[in-house]
Amino acid sequence: EAGVVQSPRYKIIEKKQPVAFWCNPISGHNTLYWYLQNLGQGPELLIRYENEEAVDDSQLPKDRFSAERLKGVDSTLKIQPAELGDSAVYLCASSLGQGARNEQFFGPGTRLTVL
Amino acid sequence: AQSVAQPEDQVNVAEGNPLTVKCTYSVSGNPYLFWYVQYPNRGLQFLLKYITGDNLVKGSYGFEAEFNKSQTSFHLKKPSALVSDSALYFCAVRDARGGATNKLIFGTGTLLAVQP
Numbered sequence: 001e002a003g004v005v006q007s008p009r010y011k012i013i014e015k016k017q018p019v020a021f022w023c024n025p026i027s028g029h030n031t032l033y034w035y036l037q038n039l040g041q042g043p044e045l046l047i048r049y050e051n052e053e054a055v056d057d058s059q060l061p062k063d064r065f066s067a068e069r070l071k072g073v074d075s076t077l078k079i080q081p082a083e084l085g086d087s088a089v090y091l092c093a094s095s096l097g098q099g100a101r102n103e104q105f106f107g108p109g110t111r112l113t114v115l
Numbered sequence: 116a117q118s119v120a121q122p123e124d125q126v127n128v129a130e131g132n133p134l135t136v137k138c139t140y141s142v143s144g145n146p147y148l149f150w151y152v153q154y155p156n157r158g159l160q161f162l163l164k165y166i167t168g169d170n171l172v173k174g175s176y177g178f179e180a181e182f183n184k185s186q187t188s189f190h191l192k193k194p195s196a197l198v199s200d201s202a203l204y205f206c207a208v209r210d211a212r213g214g215a216t217n218k219l220i221f222g223t224g225t226l227l228a229v230q231p
Binding site for chain 2: 042045058099106107108
């Protein structure tokens with residue numbers, strides 16, 4: 001079974017430029033998460049989708065970040081414009097069902113460097 | 116509010132010795148507790164979880180964890196460490212009551228270094 005797929009794996013951009021990350025969850029997983037992981041820290045949730053609906057985006061900085069999950073499968077996370085402080089690893093995860101007891105499966109992440 | 120504490124930034128252990136990675140938590144309701152491992156340049160991999168029932172939970176790669184409600188702890192253990200266990204370990208907690216904004220809260224991670 002294929003795991004969570006993310007692309008690109010690495011991205012280097014100049015500040016004020018836009019950037020987008022793509023995620024393909026495990027087949028059949030209706031819950032999808034985007035996390036931000038700073039160096040030396042644990043992941044922090046940005047947004048959670050149940051199918052195509054964003055059910056928790058309270059931690060997403062909506063002035064510059066946006067996300068979508070059309071058709072309830074793949075998802076894209078966008079930053080526009082990027083700032084120096086956005087340099088981090090962006091992780092996508094998925095889980096089967098929406099229960100709190102279900103473990104999440106993580107992709108390899110996209111390492112973003114903003115210069 | 117939920118929180119997780121991993122009091123040790125790094126744990127050093129010799130290969131073949133038992134290892135323990137500590138985790139304490141705070142949650143309003145009953146906890147769902149998870150351990151994940153992260154190897155360099157890779158995403159987090161699920162190791163084990165406590166939902167309910169037996170306080171000793173067994174997981175992948177010979178790891179186990181013990182849920183202690185009175186001490187609000189969920190320490191990760193392994194009887195005999197391998198060099199290949201060297202990685203970053205994350206404890207996480209989620210409130211069992213669920214809800215739209217109920218989310219998984221991660222600790223800051225503990226780097227496990229196993230010396231040959």
